[in-house]
Amino acid sequence: MKQITVISGKGGTGKTTIAAAFASLTKSKVMADCDVDAADLYLILTPEVKEKHEFSAAKIALVDKEKCIECRKCIEVCRFSAVSDNFVVDPVSCEGCGVCYRICPTEAIKFEEKISGYHFVSDTRFGPMAHARLEIASENSGKLVTLVRKKAREIAKNNKLDYILIDGPPGIGCPVIASLTGVNLALVVSEPTLSGIHDLERVIDLTEHFKIKTLVCINKYDINRENVRRIEEICVKKSIKVAGKIPYDTEVNRAMRMEKTIIEYDPQSEIAQEITRIWNMIENEV
Amino acid sequence: MIISIASGKGGTGKTTIATSLALSIGRNVQFLDCDVEEPNARIFLKPQIEKVEKVTVLVPEVDENKCDFCGKCSEVCEYNAIVVAKNKVLIFPELCHSCGGCVLFCPQKAIAEKEREIGKIEVGKAGDIGFISGILNVGEAMPVPMVSAVKRKINKEKSVIIDVSPGTSCPVVEAVKYSDYCILVTESTPFGLSDLKLAMGVLAKMKIPCGIVINKYDSTYTKTEEFCKQQDIPVLLKIPEDRKIAESYSKGEPLVKALPEYKNEFVKMLERIKK
Numbered sequence: 001m002k003q004i005t006v007i008s009g010k011g012g013t014g015k016t017t018i019a020a021a022f023a024s025l026t027k028s029k030v031m032a033d034c035d036v037d038a039a040d041l042y043l044i045l046t047p048e049v050k051e052k053h054e055f056s057a058a059k060i061a062l063v064d065k066e067k068c069i070e071c072r073k074c075i076e077v078c079r080f081s082a083v084s085d086n087f088v089v090d091p092v093s094c095e096g097c098g099v100c101y102r103i104c105p106t107e108a109i110k111f112e113e114k115i116s117g118y119h120f121v122s123d124t125r126f127g128p129m130a131h132a133r134l135e136i137a138s139e140n141s142g143k144l145v146t147l148v149r150k151k152a153r154e155i156a157k158n159n160k161l162d163y164i165l166i167d168g169p170p171g172i173g174c175p176v177i178a179s180l181t182g183v184n185l186a187l188v189v190s191e192p193t194l195s196g197i198h199d200l201e202r203v204i205d206l207t208e209h210f211k212i213k214t215l216v217c218i219n220k221y222d223i224n225r226e227n228v229r230r231i232e233e234i235c236v237k238k239s240i241k242v243a244g245k246i247p248y249d250t251e252v253n254r255a256m257r258m259e260k261t262i263i264e265y266d267p268q269s270e271i272a273q274e275i276t277r278i279w280n281m282i283e284n285e286v
Numbered sequence: 287m288i289i290s291i292a293s294g295k296g297g298t299g300k301t302t303i304a305t306s307l308a309l310s311i312g313r314n315v316q317f318l319d320c321d322v323e324e325p326n327a328r329i330f331l332k333p334q335i336e337k338v339e340k341v342t343v344l345v346p347e348v349d350e351n352k353c354d355f356c357g358k359c360s361e362v363c364e365y366n367a368i369v370v371a372k373n374k375v376l377i378f379p380e381l382c383h384s385c386g387g388c389v390l391f392c393p394q395k396a397i398a399e400k401e402r403e404i405g406k407i408e409v410g411k412a413g414d415i416g417f418i419s420g421i422l423n424v425g426e427a428m429p430v431p432m433v434s435a436v437k438r439k440i441n442k443e444k445s446v447i448i449d450v451s452p453g454t455s456c457p458v459v460e461a462v463k464y465s466d467y468c469i470l471v472t473e474s475t476p477f478g479l480s481d482l483k484l485a486m487g488v489l490a491k492m493k494i495p496c497g498i499v500i501n502k503y504d505s506t507y508t509k510t511e512e513f514c515k516q517q518d519i520p521v522l523l524k525i526p527e528d529r530k531i532a533e534s535y536s537k538g539e540p541l542v543k544a545l546p547e548y549k550n551e552f553v554k555m556l557e558r559i560k561k
Contacts, residue, residue, distance in 0.1 A: 009324055011296010011452040016477065037453035038294050039480040059364065079385050092459055092492060097385030098364050136487040138458045140426065170296040170452050171323035192534035195301065195326040202324060205424040223529065224536035250504075250527060253475050257507065265549035 009199030047122030192227035295482030
């Protein structure tokens, strides 16, 4: 079983489009949508949910006004300014540390688990998929990612599947790190824009930090060829292979609207052929 | 007035809108880049950086001479950042949320706090725009304290523009908190619309009014506008899908510099928001 994560640093470079295309290129795999904040893979793979589970990693404080003697201890100790002057806990600011609950002399503060999201196991036309939905404005997206990956591993193990294909989130923070730990290969989807280059450098520093084998592909390569050369130079310096270059084409949006991967939509297109070459290279590398 | 620019989906054009809005206001404006994981506004605003400040968080430090390994600190830590073994205390600083619980509840008073660097803040000027950008160190998992540190620099005397990270979770919440208004940038695709709905959910929960900018606008995709109409949320501006805009963006050119005719649109948008 090999795990491959598609990440990008910068958002909107084409992670999900490429991950979905991979889904239609390989048979023996489970898909894992680890962009739990803003999951979009479902819009193309149209999963039929088979299992739904609650996810509650965080606790939240709640003041019981009956027992509260207004001693202000909770307000004093809260480092997140989550307790108001009239002793109401702001659920958005509360980080669930429990210090107020433990310090309260009259046990007036309840400290209970809250539902932070849901995770699902589904069937798609391309096989099984593990995915999740983080409750709006919730924390612990890293933990939810870890849970989605755990489910995907179980599915892969039980069905003796060759690959776990992980659609990762943008950025370099906790959910990205959780999407990367222990994978066999990270494919970084870059674009030849100054922002794209800036973010690519940070994200490959991250994969280097975690010692993860990395390939880079350049999406929309024809919008700025000079920046393509700069990306190639960065990759040479870091001994990272450039797996392919995908042209700018708004047809991908049409495919998306029809809930199709670009491979299904037009297998003969330059984009589809290049993504196929990238996938073949990934298979050779892992 | 504090205006934040968020999106749900990444790459829809938050930084494009945020930088162009700041440039269109021109004077008495402060720009905060709160996308601390991937801060890009500096590419477009090209600020002169005047100073760089370290951002630190507090993490526990155990005095093992005072510690009797009772395990209370580990018991009260909700983040599993402290583990107490037989005669050793292990601290995982990257898991620590700096709540101070371990320090407070240690019966031996054996725990103090020390500063740990998680990133830096650049402070400078781009013309008349006050520029502040948070930059999280690579490998750090928690962007929230970085975002809060950037926001402590807010000067309420000015028009404040906040560039937010993509997504809908904690760093986004921290960045948009206390905004008077939020501009949500979406694109004419199902992905854009799906993530727009999530972002609107965050703002509704936080009771922050919002308006929509449809970037990479394609008039054949009508669902975004239908949704906005149905939710009674104003569409403030539409910017067409245009390869030229993508190319100027790729070179780090702000939209209003590449296509100056947009400046007026941004000024109008601001007036509409103020109303």
